[in-house]
Amino acid sequence: MFFEVEVPMNEPLAFGHYVKQRRRDQDLTQAMLARCVGCAEITIQKIEAGRLRPSRQIAERLAEALALTGEERIGFIQLARRPPPALSEMAVSHARRLPIPPTPLIGREREMAAVSAALLRNDVRLLTLIGPPGVGKTHLALSVAAQLGEHFADGIIFVNLAPINQPGQVIPAIARALNLPERMDQKLDEQLSAVLHGRNLLLLLDNFEHLVTAAPYLAQLLATASVFKVFATSRVVLHLSGEHVYGLAPLPLPPLANDAQTSTSLIDQPAVALFLMRARALKPNFVLAAVHVQAIAAICVRLDGLPLAIELAAARIKLFSPQMLFKRLEQRLALLTGGAQDLPARQQTLRGAIDWSYQLLNRREQVLFARLAVFVGGCTIEAVEEICCPEDPDILDLLTRLFDKSLVQQVDDGEGRPRFMVLDTIREYALERLSECGELAQLRCRHAVYFMTLAEQAEPAFEGAERAHQQAWLHYFDREHDNVRAALHWCFTTPEGSHYGIRLTAAIWQFWWIRGYLTEGRRWVAQALTHISAATRLRAKLLNQAGFLAFSQADYTAARNWHEESLALASSLADQQALADALIGLANIASRRSDYHRADQLFRQSAELYQELGDRGSYAWSLAGMANMARIAADYTQTRTLLEKSRSLFQLLGDQRGLAYVINDLGLLAYDERDFATAHTLFTESLALFTALAERHAISGVLTCLGHTALRQADVSHAIIRYRESLAVCRELADRAGIADNLMGMASAVAAQGDVLQAAQWWGAAETLREAISDSLLPIEQANYAGEVAAARAQCKSADFEVAWQTGCALSCDEVVAQAIAGQC
Incomplete structure (x- = not known):
């Protein structure tokens, strides 16, 4: 009898179970039964699996094919048409089966609070949690869902979309998560709308990024069924009306320092704490020393604070000390493998996680993504247009799409302009793609030429007639310093790049001088000099630059040698500018070595040359040097006269840096005159100017x-x-x-x-x-x-x-x- 079926009649599989049992009793295959009923074999499969509710017509045909009569036939057809269980029963049951993350969530308290608050707002029905590969979107989403269970009376339904590869399978996947069988007399999306309408329920859709073309189905579902909410995790914005987006950033980067106090506080940094938790789980006898903490912090910084990358790195602690591991992370992607076997394949290696996102890009997006790898530390839209896609008018649209797909980050440059960045971990992958397509050398060259050209445009602001614009250029190169470094590295390690490197160095050296990158500046200038042996004006210029930088580190012997070589070369070339620069450099050295008479002569000679050249800014510097010699000779009247003349010139030129130095020299004059109150005022004014200039x-x-x-x-x-x-x-x-x-x-x-x-x-x-x-x-x-x-x-x-x-x-x-x-x- 039908009522003797083992599966309870109030379970969704009861009817399908009975069909299967009866078919076997009749010695029928699924294909044979399908022919008898006049339907597809897949229809019989779905009915037996409890995934399809047959129409009345199909139910009657099944009864006939299965030789059911009398009360048994009537009961069979009634069961076939029985409505599914109440949604609240299914949802609550399913909510109890939310996946439990295998590890605690670390360092996401702020994000947990923000996402939870958003989901509880009445005006938010669709919230998409986006972020780059490996940032921990699923972990955070599950933690939020577990915390919000009591706020959704009809439950929280988790739908893992990772295994699905067709957009058309999204709605059926949601239906399966709800244990909702298909009906032959009603479309599935209509059935879902009817079932979800008015329910206080949260649908958690995990890994939506590869199914974005199914997003309109989701929008339709939200439009036709009220109250219920959708919480999606994705690497891509869904671009639906009413969508709210929360961008999940990597964990904060720990500060890097070498003092014991910082080492102690580093342990509480989320990225470091995550590394330690995983390391101890995999190596229980791991002993943490202060020197390890610094190395672990450096590892976390190198991995951009990405939780997946940090966990994969921590797994290597079984083989390497933190210090050894840090050194090996020059090649992150090759090292960061061997993730947990119960994770999807793409999350078992860092390369796999990034590759998954890369494969979701169209061809033009892939090209731009790879080319962006040439930048270090970010870039402006103008740089992207000039270097990456000078021929593509839709570059902004492409860049926006990469941003929406969590492969590019946008930050404010501090002056209200957008700046685009690729995490270094992701950039390494992009560099591989750029190298594979054979464009790396071409892009490196474009990159170097671009920043060389900008540095040469900025040069008059550093030591020419446009000193009023100096601070703006300093701020610009503060942001682009890593790009300049990358460009110079390529220039001086590639034969075809050396000429660009020489010109870039000669143009930007004052940035290093002013900002205090003295050792680095000396290194780049020395490299440039090794690539230019010819007796040229450019070499004479670089020699003086080497001298000024050496002087600033009190390396007076080296500074004198550089300036004297420049002096001889400039004389042979009749290069008056380099000659004057060499003279003022030698004057500075003579002053520090107490040869004040010679220093005064050299300052005066340089002043005469600068006047002849019409270089008022450099002339003002010579006047300041002459003033200091007068001060040393206790001729305070002449000192003040020269300093005021120098100050007037700097003010006229809008040279804030020169003005700051002269105000400081006036403070020294007041100090020597024992007017300490005035000296303090002038020094304080000078300090404010220098602080603004950094x-x-x-x-x-x-x-x-x-x-x-x-x-x-x-x-x-x-x-x-x-x-x-x-x-x-x-x-x-x-x-x-x-x-x-x-x-x-x-x-x-x-x-x-x-x-x-x-x-x-x-x-x-x-x-x-x-x-x-x-x-x-x-x-x-x-x-x-x-x-x-x-x-x-x-x-x-x-x-x-x-x-x-x-x-x-x-x-x-x-x-x-x-x-x-x-x-x-």
Whole structure:
């Protein structure tokens, strides 16, 4: 009898189970039964699987084919037409089967709160969670769903769309998740609308990105059935009316430093905590040392904070220490494999995760995506148009599509203009694609020429007639510095690129000088000089640039050699500009080595040449140099006259940098005249200008001046603060002369506090530094210095003072700076 069927009649599979059992009793195959009924074999398969509810006509034909009569036939047809169970019963049941993430969610508290709040808003019915490959969209979505269960009375239905490869299968997949069988007398989308209408239910659709053409079906479902909501995860925006989008970014990048305090705090950084959790799960005996924390933080930064990449890297801890692992991450994609076997194949390797997104792009999108890899640290729309697709008028549309597909990020450049970036982890994959298609060399060349051209356009703002635009160009190259570095690296490692590299270096060197990238600037200029041996004006120019940068690091011997070579070359070429630049560079060196008469002569010679050339900006610099020589000679009237003339020129040219230096020199004049209040005011004004320009070398110098002034005003504590601030900058810049100046100031300050032995140690260290770089004090400074040392020595035993002095002499520069900044004796 029908009522003896084992599966309960109130279960969706009851009818299909009975059909299957009865068919077998009749010794019929599915194909044979289909022929008897007059339908397709697939229809019988769906009915038996409980996925299709037959129409009354098909039910009657089935009864006849299965030889059912009487009450059995009537019961059979009634069961065939029985409505499905209440949706609330199915949804609640299904909600209990939400997949449980295998690991805790780390560092996403803010995102959890924001997404949860959005889903509970009355005006949000469709929320799409988007993000790049491996950012953890599914993990976050499941965690949010688990948290919101009580807010959806009819349940939360999870639908995994990853296995589906046809857009037309999306609606059936949702129906299956609801345990809703098809009906032959009603379309499935209509049946879904009827069932979902008015339900307080959340549909969680995971991995929608490869099925975006099915999005209109979803929109129709939302339009025809009220109340219920859809929460989709995707790498692609669905572009539906009423869609709300939440972009999931990678985990915050931990700060990189080398001090113990930072190492301790790094453990609480989400990216580091995720790495440690996975590492300990895979290697329970993993012992965390302070040195490991720094390496792990560096790993997380190199992996852009992507959770999938971090977890794959942590799995390698079984073989490598964090330090070794970091070194091997130069090639991320080759190393980051071996994910959990229960994950989809595309999530078992980082390459697979990115490749999945790449394969969803059309051909033009793939081309642009690969070409964007030539940029490092982001790019402007103008750069993309010029370098990537100069022939494509639809570049903005293509770029927008890559952004919508989570392969490109958009950020504000700080001045209201958009900037586009590709995560380094994804960029590595894009570089592979660019290399495979044979375009890498061409794009590298375009990239280098583009930034060379811009640097040459900026050059007049650095050392020409357009100095009023200097700050705008400085900000521009702050943002593009990584692109400049990449361009120079290609230029100097590729034969066809060296000429572009030489021109780029010669044009941009003042950016490195002003921003304090002194060591880096010296390295690039040295490389450029190795690629230009011919006696040309360009070589003479580069030689002077090498000299100015060396001078800023108190490498006076190297600076003199560079300037003297430039002087000889410029003379032979009758290159008046290079000649004047060499003269002012040599004047600076003579001044630091106490050859003030020669320095004054050289400043005057350079001033005459600059006047002849009509180079008013450089002439103003020569006037400032002459003023300093007058100040050293205690001719304060002439000093003020020259400085005011220099200031007027800088103001006329709109040169804020030159103006800041002259205001600082006026502060030095007031200091020498013992008008410390005026000196403090002028130094403070100069510091504000230099801070706006972010000229670190000058900032350190002004901080030292403020320290000296505070000391003369008996504000010893404030003086020490200023010296320490300056020392920190000098350490970063490797400015040994600045370090010596601040150590002497610190020594005077602690001597004033009565700690004469600490003063002796720092004086000894400063003296050793000055001897190493052949630096000397100004006459007025020498007199003050000798008096302070003598007074301090008189306050203790001479032998003790000498021991402390020699202790300072024996300390390395790094050791003494670290002690002074930390306030250690």
